[in-house]
Amino acid sequence: xxxxxxxxxxxxxxxxxxxxxxxxxxxxxxxxxxxxxxxxxxxxxxxxxxxxxxxxxxxxxxxxxxxxxxxxxxxxxxxxxxxxxxxxxxxxxxxxxxxxxxxxxxxxxxxxxxxxxxxxxxxxxxxxxxxxxxxxxxxxxxxxxxxxxxxxxxxxxxxxxxxxxxxxxxxxxxxxxxxxxxxxxxxxxxxxxxxxxxxxxxxxxxxxxxxxxxxxxxxxxxxxxxxxxxxxxxxxxxxxxxxxxxxxxxxxxxxxxxxxxxxxxxxxxxxxxxxxxxxxxxxxxxxxxxxxxxxxxxxxxxxxxxxxxxxxxxxxxxxxxxxxxxxxxxxxxxxxxxxxxxxxxxxxxxxxxxxxxxxxxxxxx
Ligand code: PMP
Numbered sequence: 592x593x594x595x596x597x598x599x600x601x602x603x604x605x606x607x608x609x610x611x612x613x614x615x616x617x618x619x620x621x622x623x624x625x626x627x628x629x630x631x632x633x634x635x636x637x638x639x640x641x642x643x644x645x646x647x648x649x650x651x652x653x654x655x656x657x658x659x660x661x662x663x664x665x666x667x668x669x670x671x672x673x674x675x676x677x678x679x680x681x682x683x684x685x686x687x688x689x690x691x692x693x694x695x696x697x698x699x700x701x702x703x704x705x706x707x708x709x710x711x712x713x714x715x716x717x718x719x720x721x722x723x724x725x726x727x728x729x730x731x732x733x734x735x736x737x738x739x740x741x742x743x744x745x746x747x748x749x750x751x752x753x754x755x756x757x758x759x760x761x762x763x764x765x766x767x768x769x770x771x772x773x774x775x776x777x778x779x780x781x782x783x784x785x786x787x788x789x790x791x792x793x794x795x796x797x798x799x800x801x802x803x804x805x806x807x808x809x810x811x812x813x814x815x816x817x818x819x820x821x822x823x824x825x826x827x828x829x830x831x832x833x834x835x836x837x838x839x840x841x842x843x844x845x846x847x848x849x850x851x852x853x854x855x856x857x858x859x860x861x862x863x864x865x866x867x868x869x870x871x872x873x874x875x876x877x878x879x880x881x882x883x884x885x886x887x888x889x890x891x892x893x894x895x896x897x898x899x900x901x902x903x904x905x906x907x908x909x910x911x912x913x914x915x916x917x918x919x920x921x922x923x924x925x926x927x928x929x930x931x932x933x934x935x936x937x938x939x940x941x942x943x944x945x946x947x948x949x950x951x952x953x954x955x956x
Contacts, residue, residue, distance in 0.1 A: 603720055610717050617921035619936075619943045624761070624789070624899050626821035627936035628870040634863040638856055645855035653851035657683050660854045663861040664829050668814075671791075672801040679834040680804070683857070684848060687788055687815040687828025692718050694811060694830075696843035698782045699724030699753050706746060707755035708737055710762060710927055712786060715755045727751065735763040735893055735901075739771040743778035752781040758800065759789045762925040762932045764895025766797045773803060782809045782836070789897035791819030791871050792878070797896050801831055808833040818898060820860060820867050827857045874898050878935035884945050888952040893930075904929040904956070911955040918947035 596605070612622050630638075654660075661681040668676040684690045695718055699705050705719040708729035716726045727749050732738055737756070746754060754775060758767035767785075776783045785800040793799075800812050811832040817823040830836075860867060881900045882892050893901040905911040908931050912924040915931075920943055923932040933944055 610714055612923060615921060617916060618919035619940050620921050621934040621936060621940060621944060622921045622923040624818060624934045625823050626870060628821055631863060631866040637859050641855045641859040642852055645851045648851060652847045653849060653854055655847050657849050657854050660858050663858050667861055667864055668801060668831055672799050674801045676831050680831050681829055682837045682840055683829040685826040687813050688714055690813050690828040690830050693840050693843050694784055695719055695722040695724050695753060697839045703752035704749060705753040706749055706751040711757045712761045735765050737767060737771055739774040743774050746778040754779050754781055754783045757786040759793060759896035763893045763901050764897040764899060766793055766896035769798050772800050776807055776810055782811055784811045784813060786813050788815045789818055792875055792898045793896040808835060811836055819871050822860055825856055874935050877941045880941055881935060888949055889956050890952060899932050899934045901930050901932050906955060911951060914951040915947050920944050920947045
């Protein structure tokens with residue numbers, strides 16, 4: 592047996608570790624921002640039937656262009672954003688991670704640079720590395736907001752081919768104002784990707800970048816069914832952009848990348864959109880409950896528009912993480928000194944989290 596270092600691995604991948612939250616057993620798993628609510632019974636019944644009929648055709652390749660699914664996604668986006676989105680503007684893949692990878696394959700690559708505002712979703716630099724795209728860290732203020740003027744200046748200097756903005760941001764929960772997104776778009780000659788994985792959890796008044804699509808052919812808004820829809824296991828991510836962007840992605844997508852089972856399941860889930868999204872308000876209520884409970888424990892949080900809360904400050908965040916785990920509560924240490932991230936889930940999960948936090952807070956602040 593030989594080690595990875597003896598293989599002729601690409602030099603930029605040497606010494607790297609694969610992405611992944613620790614999958615440690617815990618009573619309360621509040622570390623990967625999933626929706627803990629069970630899927631509605633009517634959806635489960637319909638899924639059985641839909642997958643059954645799709646299975647009858649498994650000897651055939653799926654619809655390579657996933658037209659029916661993209662049509663359903665366009666209807667959902669139009670209905671919820673108030674902006675008309677047509678199927679030609681929509682593209683879907685196996686999770687938004689694959690969507691992001693296809694964007695980098697088409698618009699990044701050797702000799703090109705991607706820029707994103709760290710701390711943010713750690714897969715953005717990882718997928719950049721995987722596609723041979725150089726990475727530059729964009730600046731955020733100490734309160735994790737983006738200074739639009741400074742960011743635009745940095746973009747003009749670096750001239751990246753791909754700019755990432757995550758709104759609401761992971762791991763901080765911070766939403767990005769549309770004026771900031773407009774300023775970043777105006778500053779770049781590359782594509783601007785707004786990663787809106789958590790947008791359905793945004794507080795009232797926080798608008799989606801979908802409204803900025805008209806007249807901005809290099810703007811891409813990426814979404815997922817993994818979070819608010821509670822379908823992380825389905826692996827269905829999608830984007831909305833100018834139809835020319837969707838045409839460009841055809842050059843790099845693998846033929847038949849979305850299985851017919853995935854397409855059937857996603858369409859069935861979308862037919863139950865209202866029932867699925869009914870849990871969003873309950874999750875938001877738990878998020879706000881966590882935020883409100885922190886000051887009494889001598890702790891604070893970053894304002895969150897997502898289904899998670901970045902909370903602190905801890906003298907030693909890894910030690911606080913372990914102390915919570917010892918009490919059965921698994922949260923995420925995102926590597927930000929003093930901070931930990933917790934997913935907002937059910938009332939019972941919040942109860943368990945706040946009880947454990949109350950026990951450990953005095954020793955770890
Ligand atoms: N974007 C952000 C900001 C995320 O946090 C995640 C998941 N953690 C993703 C994209 C990827 O989600 P998926 O591939 O499940 O759609």
